[in-house]
Amino acid sequence: MTPCFRLFPLALCMVGAALAGCASFKPVSPSTVDQSERPALAILLFGFDIEITKLSDVKTVQGTLTPEDESTQVAEALREIQHEARWLLLSRLATGQGFRIVPLEQTDTLAEELHLKPGELPNAEQLAEFHRRLGTDLVVAGSILDYGKVRWQWLVAGIFADISWETIALGVATSWNPAVVLGNVGYELLTSPPLWFGGGYLFGVAFRPVRVEARAFETIQGYPIWQSMDESAYVWRALKALPEAVREKKETQLEVNAAEIMESLADSLTEQELTISQLRGQP
Known part of the structure; x- marks a missing residue:
């Protein structure tokens, strides 16, 4: 050797x-x-x-x-x-x-x-x-x-999985009311990326x-x-x-x-x- x-x-x-x-x-x-x-x-x-x-x-x-x-x-x-x-x-x-x-x-x-x-x-x-x-x-x-560090592709997949599950649950609960469903999607797109990407950054820093x-x-x-x-x-x-x-x-x-x-x-x-x-x- x-x-x-x-x-x-x-x-x-x-x-x-x-x-x-x-x-x-x-x-x-x-x-x-x-x-x-x-x-x-x-x-x-x-x-x-x-x-x-x-x-x-x-x-x-x-x-x-x-x-x-x-x-x-x-x-x-x-x-x-x-x-x-x-x-x-x-x-x-x-x-x-x-x-x-x-x-x-x-x-x-x-x-x-x-x-x-x-x-x-x-x-x-x-x-x-x-x-x-x-x-x-x-x-x-x-x-x-x-x-x-955590690759961004995993974070994006997590964001869309999170939004998808919430959208399905909300759609079933509201008989797929367009205003409610689209409003939730818009809210999630505004709030989820900072949480997911911030969490991914902290995960890379801490672990x-x-x-x-x-x-x-x-x-x-x-x-x-x-x-x-x-x-x-x-x-x-x-x-x-x-x-x-x-x-x-x-x-x-x-x-x-x-x-x-x-x-x-x-x-x-x-x-x-x-x-x-x-x-x-x-x-």
């Missing part, structure tokens, strides 16, 4: 190792799959399915940054989050002992050659190349859906929500064989183990939430008890 210091800057590696140590949320249940039957698994770099343009969305910021400096630091912060998410997943999978992990350098080199972008789902031809060139049985691809989705594909036929999505908002028991000056930082709170998610995703995949024979269609 590629040493940690070859994957990230030394400082990031040390922080990640400390975080992983303090944010183990439940004991690992080792896989019962025989060592000779453990599939070779490649983990692609996670992508972002949410646009993040402000550094303050993902970390505590001191002072004012120029637009150029902020853009550069946002890009650096997002790269660190992507690599750390994959490293956390890899670490937990390795502890579960259900897979043989393909070295990350080999995975990234082949992904680049195949023009696979972070978070992009591989097609059957690309998966076949992973099997042919790296002997890979499984490829995991994932996306970070939310990180530090640092993180949501991640991951899929695993077998490399013979290119079929998806596992998919899971998990979310975390506030893990106090892990945060309180950290020094106060550290746990107050937004980036620390988000990293702890991400660690809980990656642990859960890894355990879910390990619990599938997948074997080489199953994946290759052997009796």
Whole structure:
């Protein structure tokens, strides 16, 4: 396996190792799959399915940054989050002992050659190349859906669901009186958006929500064989183990939430008890 210091800057590696140590949320249940039957698994770099343009969305910021400096630091912060998410997943999978992990350098080199972008789902031809060139049985691809804030699409959906239910209830109660129904819709459109969007903002500030989705594909036929999505908002028991000056930082709170998610995703995949024979269609 590629040493940690070859994957990230030394400082990031040390922080990640400390975080992983303090944010183990439940004991690992080792896989019962025989060592000779453990599939070779490649983990692609996670992508972002949410646009993040402000550094303050993902970390505590001191002072004012120029637009150029902020853009550069946002890009650096997002790269660190992507690599750390994959490293956390890899670490937990390795502890579960259900897979043989393909070295990350080999995975990234082949992904680049195949023009696979972070978070992009591989097609059957690309998966076949992973099997042919790296002997890979499984490829995991994932996306970070939310990180530090609630996406506006969910808030809009909540607003319209709220208005729809109230409109139906009011319509039934008033025999669908147009004046009453339309009056209520107008009132809700005026009052609901500030409440929903304000609440969404406060939720992001107070709880640092993180949501991640991951899929695993077998490399013979290119079929998806596992998919899971998990979310975390506030893990106090892990945060309180950290020094106060550290746990107050937004980036620390988000990293702890991400660690809980990656642990859960890894355990879910390990619990599938997948074997080489199953994946290759052997009796």
